[in-house]
Amino acid sequence: MLTHIALDAMGADKAPEPEIRGAILACRTLPVRVHLVGPQEKLRPLLNEYLDGERLPIDIIHASEHIGMDEKAAHAVRTKRDSSMRVGLRLVREKKVAGFFTAGNTGAAMATAKMVLGALPGVDRPALAMVMPTTAGSPCVLLDVGANVDCKPHNLEQFAVMGELYARSVLKIARPRVGLLSIGEEEGKGNDLTTETFPLLKQLPINFIGNVEGRDIYNGHVDxxxxxGFVGNVALKTSEGLTRLVRDMLKQSLNTTVTAQVGALLSRKAFNAFKKRLDPSEYGGAPLLGVRGVCIIGHGSSNERAIYNGIRVTAEFAQAGINERIEKEFAQRPPAPPQLGDVGLPLQ
Known part of the structure; x- marks a missing residue:
């Protein structure tokens, strides 16, 4: 049986070519049916051209508008009622598809998902969870990476529960080690948010290992x-910049120092393997945890490989039933106390 996935065909910086090519790649190799969401008159000729007579489980759902990367999320969500994001997420709400993937405006995607799908009971704010590579070869889930600029301690408590469930259910980590990002490992280190959050995480029925530092994102000591979201987004964007720096410097060094043909071939193979481990297109995007439906958000610079992996991760997330598990977990917990001025502000 094919898993139905709605794909925002107008999300990426170079849309819709990466989305169409990525959808074709996914439908050739994965048990999925992809519904491209966007303007029929623009998508149909390109899809027919790339398919070149090949029959694949791909169709087009018309949406007359799309939200650009430079648009203000709140305004665009209110005014563009037939955007590819809103139409795609409506398909999720109506259970016509198992999940939705977009490489578009992060703030708009989060705001639209909250409006169309709504938050799960007990979840005050959805969080974006990003899978990061580590030197140990195991993944590390970092959340929130941009859905909420300002958070209260009980928000981070909810993020911990959702992230732990995601690591167990999707990444198949039996007993995930959960850490709180701070400026030191000692319990008293950090700002008001981290010091007030620490005791909340300590009393949760999870494997909380205490404070961790920025270097722990990559060393495999925590899952x-x-x-x-402010701190997480800075960490994520810094990581992306550092990855490009290391990759480019290594490539330059190989090109200038390797002269023997055999040595060059071996070095190139090693470099390609290294580049693949750090390539964000291999990770498929960040799930928006805590909404009533599957919504995965990819990078604006996504190429066809990133779109393919986004579709793959969306299908895997839906099949794992993460939302149902989160809802069940929070149904067993007392509601968080109301907080004055508790308003989430998504990053653009």
Whole structure:
């Protein structure tokens, strides 16, 4: 049986070519049916051209508008009622598809998902969870990476529960180690948010190992790292910049120092393997945890490989039933106390 996935065909920086090519690649190799969401008159000729007569489980759902990367999320969500994001997420709400993937405006995707799908009971704010590579070869889940600029301690407590469930259910980590991102490992280190969050995480029925530092994102000593969206987004974007720097410097060094043909071939193979481990297109995007439906958000610079992996991760997330597990977990917990001025502000 094929898993139905709605794909925002107008999300990426170079849309819709990466989305169409990625959808074709996914439908050739995965048990999925992809519904491209966007303007029929623009998508149909390109899809027919790339298919070149090949029959694949791909169709087009018309949406007359799309939200650009430079648009203000709140305004765009209110005014563009037939955007590819809103139409795609409506398909999720109506259970016509198992999940939705977009490489578009992060703030708009989060705001639209909250409006169309709604938050799960007990979840005050959804969080974006990003899988990061580590030197140990195991993944590390970092959340929140941009859905909420300002958080309260009980928000981070909820992020910890959702991240731990995600690591167990999707990444198949039996007993995930959960850490709180701070400026030191000692319990008293950090700002008001981290020091007030620490005791909340300590009393949760999870494997909380205490405070962790920025270097722990990559060393494999922790499986889930919790932080507010401002800090998480800075960490994520810094990581992306550092990855490009290391990759480019290594490539330059190989080109200037390797002269023997055999040595060059071996070095190139090693470099390609290294590049693949750090390539964000291999990780498929960040799930928005805590909404009533599957919504995965990819990078704006996504190429066809990243779109393919986004579709793959969306299908895997839906099949794992993460939302149902989160809802069940929070149904067993007392509601968080109301907080004055508790308003989430998504990053653009």
């Amino acid at each position: 889930v790292i919790v932080c507010d």
